[in-house]
Amino acid sequence: MFALETHEITRTFGRVTAVDAVSFHVGEGEVYGVLGPNGAGKTTLIKMLSTLLPLTSGSAQVAGWDVVREPARVRASIGYVPQLISADPQVSGNDNLWVFARLYQIPRAERRQRIREALEFMGLTEVGDVLVRNYSGGMIRRLELALALLHRPKILFLDEPTVGLDPIARDTVWGQIERLRKEYRTAVVLTTHYMEEADRLCDRLAILHHGVIVAEGSPTELKSRAPDPSATLEDAFVHFVGGSIETGGSYRDTQRTRRTAIRLE
């Protein structure tokens, strides 16, 4: 069984088609990367799969449930870390985890244990009682991962998980994602701009351009399909998206990315 499967999912905003008849699947325990320039439709795609945004047409099954007909069941089976910071700075890491343990209806007897495990897994045990506004950028991202994993989802959606992190924090987050896949076989769908991230983490990649998947395959396959035999993933990316100067991404997207980056500093 696939962890996720989509059939020609499409989303339009007025006259703009953000995601255009995209079909792909992700296997259990697979890390699948969606790579694309700004405004390619990456966030729209993730939002549709995590039930935040209705589909204009097409269908998708996530963890075996239909996103349109059974959104509550999809929500119970997925974890999602948005590009914006979703941990609440006004309360402690523990309190953030506590409220979601209850929203996910984790049995009363197990809550404390699960919260402790989640903090431990993400290396946050020491700072569980500290207000999140006093966390560093890397700690915030790791807390968000802990929040997304609390209910042991089958699939994790990560929207630009390392945007705005310094190289050391980025490396730690990458390490956690790798461990997650290895130890729990959680499927991961992540979007990214960073070639290094895609190359290191992803089993397979889709290059999304103007809402369409223009290339799909393992990082090695994509590199081998570029004309130059010694191509890097970046060369391959430029080859597939046409190397044109970027035209996508709105003022709002840019503002969001920068704000997240600034807040994680």
Add this chain to the structure above:
Amino acid sequence: MTAEPVRAPAPSLGFGGWLYAHFDRTYAIVDYEVRKLRHDPSELLLRAVQPALWLLVFGEVFSSIHVIPTGNFTYLQFLAPGILCQSVLFIAIFYGIASIRERELGIVYRFLVSPASRVSLVGGKALSASVRGLSQAIIVYVLAVALAVHPSLAPLDVLGVLVAVVLGSCLFATLSMIIASLVKTPERFLGIGQLMTMPLFFASSAIYPISIMPAWLRPVAYANPLTYLVDAVRPLMIPGETSLFPLGVDFAVLFGVTLGLILLESRLYPRMAQ
């Protein structure tokens, strides 16, 4: 941790289990808001200033000039329940700013990808607002006792006032969240909130009886939920005070409007993540 996925509560739990999940999640949200207030209670203290000013300055001045007919009671006795309800309105009508903040930060995404029903999420937030409303009620009661307004301290009367305050807080907080779901910027939200506050306040029986209003304003007052809140609170707080409608009608109107607004907002709230 294991890779075992957790499914949504199975239908086999039955109606009881479904209902329990709803209430438990609603309560989780309330508990969360209380934790936030515990970290920063300064807002609640700051909020005590306004009702104090209304009672001490406005109330004392208007008492001394005897322009507002208040029957057998002093003007301060007429005014105190009105100021209690006004404080509830003022603290709840800007509650939506919390939703806007959650949208700007990204917290709203996390709530909306959780399997909690939208009604539980909105209901929980509405009830959280009533924690602030209740703190206002306590402040006004203390002021009322200090100013010799002689509010009723009979347990049933106080309980009635508290229930009315919870309903009123939920009602105006949900109205505020509806506005927050519809507007794009905090500036516009504050503008609309400000615009609504004054008509809601002045076209009600909070600071003068409806009977002295010009004829054209009276229908507005009767369509104003604040009128029903004041009408419920006044005779409970000051026994013997007259009211326009029986208590049952006031509570039914408050409950019905609150429920309608919560259902409407649970349809609008998911827009915050789109």
